[in-house]
Amino acid sequence: MKGRYILAVDQSTQGTKGLLFDADGRLAARADRPHRQILNKQGWVSHDLNEILANTLAVCRDVAEKAGIAPQQIAALAISNQRETTCAWDRVTGQPVCDAVVWQCARAADIAARHTAAAEMIRQRTGLYLSPYFPAAKMAWILENTPGAARLAEAGRLALGTVDSWLIYSLCREHPHRTDYSNASRTQLFNLHSLCWDAEICGLFGIPTAALPEVCMSDRCFGTTDLGGWLETPIPLHAVLGDSHGALLGQDCRRPGQLKATYGTGSSVMMNIGDAPRFSSGGLVTSIAWGLNGQVAYVLEGNLNYTGAVMTWLRQDIGLIRPDSEPSEQAAQANPCDRTYFVPAFTGLGAPYWASNATGMFTGITRTTGRAELVKACLDCIAYQITDLVAQMRRDSGASVTDLRAAGGPTASQYLMQLQADLTNTTVQVPDLQELSGLGAACAAGAALGLYDADQVCAQVHRTCYAPQLAPARRDQLYAGWQDAIRRVLV
Numbered sequence: 001m002k003g004r005y006i007l008a009v010d011q012s013t014q015g016t017k018g019l020l021f022d023a024d025g026r027l028a029a030r031a032d033r034p035h036r037q038i039l040n041k042q043g044w045v046s047h048d049l050n051e052i053l054a055n056t057l058a059v060c061r062d063v064a065e066k067a068g069i070a071p072q073q074i075a076a077l078a079i080s081n082q083r084e085t086t087c088a089w090d091r092v093t094g095q096p097v098c099d100a101v102v103w104q105c106a107r108a109a110d111i112a113a114r115h116t117a118a119a120e121m122i123r124q125r126t127g128l129y130l131s132p133y134f135p136a137a138k139m140a141w142i143l144e145n146t147p148g149a150a151r152l153a154e155a156g157r158l159a160l161g162t163v164d165s166w167l168i169y170s171l172c173r174e175h176p177h178r179t180d181y182s183n184a185s186r187t188q189l190f191n192l193h194s195l196c197w198d199a200e201i202c203g204l205f206g207i208p209t210a211a212l213p214e215v216c217m218s219d220r221c222f223g224t225t226d227l228g229g230w231l232e233t234p235i236p237l238h239a240v241l242g243d244s245h246g247a248l249l250g251q252d253c254r255r256p257g258q259l260k261a262t263y264g265t266g267s268s269v270m271m272n273i274g275d276a277p278r279f280s281s282g283g284l285v286t287s288i289a290w291g292l293n294g295q296v297a298y299v300l301e302g303n304l305n306y307t308g309a310v311m312t313w314l315r316q317d318i319g320l321i322r323p324d325s326e327p328s329e330q331a332a333q334a335n336p337c338d339r340t341y342f343v344p345a346f347t348g349l350g351a352p353y354w355a356s357n358a359t360g361m362f363t364g365i366t367r368t369t370g371r372a373e374l375v376k377a378c379l380d381c382i383a384y385q386i387t388d389l390v391a392q393m394r395r396d397s398g399a400s401v402t403d404l405r406a407a408g409g410p411t412a413s414q415y416l417m418q419l420q421a422d423l424t425n426t427t428v429q430v431p432d433l434q435e436l437s438g439l440g441a442a443c444a445a446g447a448a449l450g451l452y453d454a455d456q457v458c459a460q461v462h463r464t465c466y467a468p469q470l471a472p473a474r475r476d477q478l479y480a481g482w483q484d485a486i487r488r489v490l491v
Contacts, residue, residue, distance in 0.1 A: 003075030003235065006446050007063070008438035009056055011081045011163055012243060013102065013265045014156045018053060018059030019438040020074075025446060025457030027435060028069075031062035038099060043347065046099035046108045049087055053170050054161065057228040063107040071231050076449055077171075078239040078441035079164055080246035086138035088149060088168040091157050091177070094170065096438040098146045100163065101138040104266065104305055106347045107138035109118035109356050111144070116202055125198055127277060127286030128188045129354050133303070136188035140205040153208050160211040162187070164240050164438045168213075172223025172237055174405045178217040181296055182245035185288035190215070192286065195296065207238060217291035218245075219448040244268035245290050246440030247407055248299065251431070252458035257399040261386050261420075262437070263408030266350075267307040269389040271272045271300045271397060280396045283352025284389070292444060300396055302351035303388030307382045308410050313346075314378050320371055328415040331376035339364035341384075341485035352392050355490055367423045383416055384482040387423040403427045405463075414466075422470035423479060429463040 004023040009016065015034035022028045033055035064071060084103035089096045101107065109132040117121070119130040128134055139160050143149050152158035159169065165179045184190040184197075189207065191198040196210050218241050224234040241249065246263050248270050251260040256274035261267060270289075277286050277298045289297040306313075315321040321330065341363050343349075348356035362377065392402055404426050410416055411430045421428040433439065439457070443470065446452030470478075472476040 003073050004451070005069060005074050005432060006078060006442040006451070007060060007074045008078045008080065008442040009059065009167070010243065010435065010441070011052060011056060011079065011167065012436040013082045013085070013414055016055040016059050017435065017438060018063035019064045019435050019442065020069070021439070021442045021446070023329050023451065025443065025452050027433060027439070028378070029067035030435060031059045033059050042107070045102040045105040047085065047102055049089070049096040049166055053167065056167060056171070057230070060227050061230055072233065074235055075451060076236050076238040076278045076445045077227070078227060078445035079167055079237065080241050080243045080437040080441040081162065081164040081167065081183070082368060083162060083183060083242040084133060084135055085163050086135040086142065087161055087163060088139070088142045088146065089159050089166065089169070090152055091159050094175070097149050097152065097158070098142060103133060103363065104347055105138070106115070106132045108132040108141040108355055110280045111140045111205070112137040118204055121432060122201055122277070125184065125191045125193065125201065126188050127192050127279065129283070129285060131354060132356060133350065134186065134188035136201070136205045136466045137209065139207050153211055158211045160207065161213045163243070165213045168222050168237060168240065171225040171227065173225065173234060174223045174224045178216050178222050179213040179248065180216055180240040181244040181288045181291040182218055183240070184215045186242060192288065197416045217294065219292050219444040226295070238448055239441050241290060241437070241444060242271055243437040244301070246437035247287060248272065248283055248415045249440030249443060250436030250458070251405040251407065253405060257397065257401070259390070259393065259401055260405040260407070262305055263382065263406060263410040265307070265309045267382070267386060267408070269302045269306040269393070271385055271393045271399070273298050273300055278394065278396070282392045282395060283354060284392050284396060285351065290444070300393055302392065304385045304390065305348070305350050306346055307385060308408065310344045310378050310381060311410070314375060320375055326373055326413070327379045328413040330372050331379050331415055334372040334376040335368060338367050338369055338373040338376070339366070339481060340373050340377040341482055342381045343485050343489045344378070344381055345489055349489070352388055353486070353490065358489050361485070361489050363488055364481070379413070379416060380419060382410060383423050384479070386420060387479065390424045390426070401426055403429050405429045405431070407434060408432060409434070410470065417466045418469070421466040422475060425468045425475065428466040429470070430466070432462045432464070
């Protein structure tokens with residue numbers, strides 16, 4: 001093998017990153033391209049799949065140029081991706097039949113509600129609570145509402161999948177319709193016990209199994225690509241992981257009981273639970289962590305729709321965050337006695353509440369509440385939501401959680417990370433490398449090709465630790481206020 005670099009594409013909600021990892025698994029360069037967030041008057045959220053594909057090809061070239069390497073030095077491509085965002089395209093033309101329905105979008109709420117009687121059966125088989133958050137209802141919405149989609153399905157031409165399967169199909173010369181275990185397990189159509197598409201659940205949603213991708217090990221060769229003609233010699237696309245699953249691997253949470261939180265537009269808290277599925281008693285879902293080396297591992301997971309996105313809303317839409325300041329700086333100016341809480345249920349609440357019809361709410365506002373207090377409440381809601389999930393994982397797993405491995409843009413806030421440590425009463429570890437989803441995918445590809453030792457790659461990541469400092473009585477008081485705010489939203 002001539003190449004010694006692994007090229008990883010991290011295709012996320014806000015944009016696409018190209019990441020180049022060297023022969024030692026160290027990040028050599030990064031390139032970014034944003035894509036549009038397509039919003040309509042109904043609040044539906046969409047992405048242009050051709051824009052995402054074009055950006056993917058662009059960042060691959062951009063990152064190689066930044067690193068100053070020749071294309072032939074790249075050994076393989078790996079992908080980590082935003083997960084539940086749902087895609088549909090024509091197998092013959094290769095063109096999307098509609099914009100992608102983004103994971104945040106609740107347009108399929110009515111479709112999910114039709115199947116309430118089967119909700120527990122669906123959860124026991126797929127590990128997921130019935131929700132428009134997942135692709136099952138989104139795919140059904142596309143079939144019912146997109147002109148020509150049902151006709152393509154009848155003709156055997158319709159391809160349905162998540163963003164990874166769109167990229168695999170579009171990038172690889174063989175045009176395979178494939179996905180990996182991690183992404184398949186997030187569709188609400190995949191049976192965790194039989195490890196295949198569940199025909200009965202697909203039938204409930206009206207989704208033909210023939211339109212769904214082949215499900216593969218996460219570290220297999222999915223096909224070969226010349227990246228749109230840029231490479232003279234095609235390279236293997238040799239690993240695919242959902243972004244949160246990639247981050248779990250990049251955070252070196254490969255053993256049962258280990259826990260990570262990814263802070264992004266939304267957030268995923270995930271605990272490795274080993275080689276058998278177990279189910280939550282309180283609102284968490286069960287998914288597949290990955291399929292590596294022929295073995296499948298499972299996780300407990302809680303997902304939050306709005307964490308980092310709350311700060312974007314404050315800055316761009318409401319204007320409460322000053323252009324010349326950071327949220328933490330304004331939060332530090334707030335009155336510590338202020339009792340304001342913010343519950344960011346813009347499109348309902350995710351785990352552990354699963355209230356699709358909930359709306360956002362400020363509570364506890366008094367005459368002395370001002371800009372700084374509102375910003376603080378919005379920043380604090382990120383830590384409170386994560387704490388809800390960590391507490392439930394402790395109850396469901398019985399594990400003694402001693403550290404939480406955190407990553408993502410919001411972890412740059414020392415204020416937020418210290419609050420997170422205080423509220424969860426556990427050490428929070430923040431790595432100096434933020435590109436952990438891409439690292440996880442690159443690590444899987446590199447290990448499969450014999451280029452990387454996963455232990456060595458993960459061990460070289462330096463971490464900053466935040467130890468809990470808050471008195472137990474004060475911690476309980478703060479958290480009780482948050483739980484009261486949640487009760488008000490759920491009324």
